[in-house]
Amino acid sequence: MPAKTLTVQQRKSIFHALVEVQDSHTFTIADSKKEVATRFHITKEQVDLIEREGLAKDWPPLG
Template identity: 80%
Template sequence: MMSAKTLTVQQRKSIFHALVEVQDSKTLTIAESKKQVASQYHITKEQLELIEREGVAKDWPPLA
């Protein structure tokens, strides 16, 4: 299990991008999409939520 702190900015941006893409596709609920992306990147839901908040706060693509 990786800590959100040990992930590089690029890795966190990739995870954020993956989450936004899954959520935009509307094939899963928000909860399901978070679960899928967290397991895909071997991180916890809590770590994913930190990355999500960081991405939103910093307007990471694909939000920008």
């Protein structure tokens, strides 16, 4: 699957969704990333990159 080009706002939305899924304690960390990847039609690798970017830049809901 080719990687989608995402805007900053889209990446922030995905990061927010990832944090919410992980905070729900419904999924393991790995499964939460798969869930978000499926929901947003992106690759797990993109979720990993977005997670790192969001943590590094202290995106909401963290900041």
